[in-house]
Amino acid sequence: xxxxxxxxxxxxxxxxxxxxxxxxxxxxxxxxxxxxxxxxxxxxxxxxxxxxxxxxxxxxxxxxxxxxxxxxxxxxxxxxxxxxxxxxxxxxxxxxxxxxxxxxxxxxxxxxxxxxxxxxxxxxxxxxxxxxxxxxxxxxxxxxxxxxxxxxxxxxxxxxxxx
Numbered sequence: 001x002x003x004x005x006x007x008x009x010x011x012x013x014x015x016x017x018x019x020x021x022x023x024x025x026x027x028x029x030x031x032x033x034x035x036x037x038x039x040x041x042x043x044x045x046x047x048x049x050x051x052x053x054x055x056x057x058x059x060x061x062x063x064x065x066x067x068x069x070x071x072x073x074x075x076x077x078x079x080x081x082x083x084x085x086x087x088x089x090x091x092x093x094x095x096x097x098x099x100x101x102x103x104x105x106x107x108x109x110x111x112x113x114x115x116x117x118x119x120x121x122x123x124x125x126x127x128x129x130x131x132x133x134x135x136x137x138x139x140x141x142x143x144x145x146x147x148x149x150x151x152x153x154x155x156x157x158x159x160x161x162x163x
Contacts, residue, residue, distance in 0.1 A: 002085070003044035004031030004126065005056060005092035006134045011115055014094075015127070016051040016107035027113070027123040029089075029130055032106065040088045048092060052110040053100035056092035062133035063089050063141035065126060089130045 006029065007014040015027040030048040034040055041058055048056050065087040070080045101109050113121065118131065132143055 001040065001088070002031060002033045003040040003047065003088040003090060004029040004130060005044050005048050005058070005090050006062060006130050007048070007054070007056060007092045007094060008115065008134065009094060009112070012112040013115055013118060013127075013131070014048075014052060014054070015111060015113055015121075015123075016102070017109040017111070018107045024122065025108075027121045027127065028107065029124075029127055030107075030110070031087075041090075044088070044090050044092065049097065050105060051102045051107045052097075054094045054097040057095045058090050059093050060091045061088065061141060062091050062130065063138065063143065065089060065129050065133075087126060089126075089133050091134060 005014075014030060016030045017025050018028045020026045030051045031044055032047045032051075034043045038046075044058060045056055048054055065085075067085045067087070069083045069085075071083050072080050099110055099112075101107075115131075118127065121127075129143065133141070136143065138144075
């Protein structure tokens with residue numbers, strides 16, 4: 001399970017850059033995996049600070065992104081692995097700190113991007129899902145079927161296989 005933040009200020013989205021499985025840099029939402037016993041609320045605040053230098057106030061739970069993939073097993077004569085990712089997406093407001101890049105972590109750059117420029121970025125599909133949650137604010141925290149969801153899941157499955 002992981003927790004991510006959508007931080008929008010003055011028409012800009014806060015993102016971090018991370019290497020894709022093939023090494024190509026791609027933009028991600030600040031956030032990441034929960035530590036054992038950690039509350040997801042604390043996870044998102046910790047991860048945003050680690051990856052961007054900012055402290056945030058969590059202003060709401062936007063929703064949950066659930067992704068299930070079947071990954072091939074690389075061990076001889078084993079079955080494919082069933083992988084299920086649950087990603088909590090929060091809205092966040094910057095309350096302090098200064099923008100900086102993470103050192104020796106999973107990301108190497110933090111930056112603000114105009115919302116209108118996000119579609120042209122090399123980015124993970126979760127950004128599009130999170131922005132839909134942020135814009136639509138569905139009361140259930142669940143988006144209606146996305147026309148590109150199957151393509152997104154296929155791409156993520158391929159990326160995982162390429163690891």
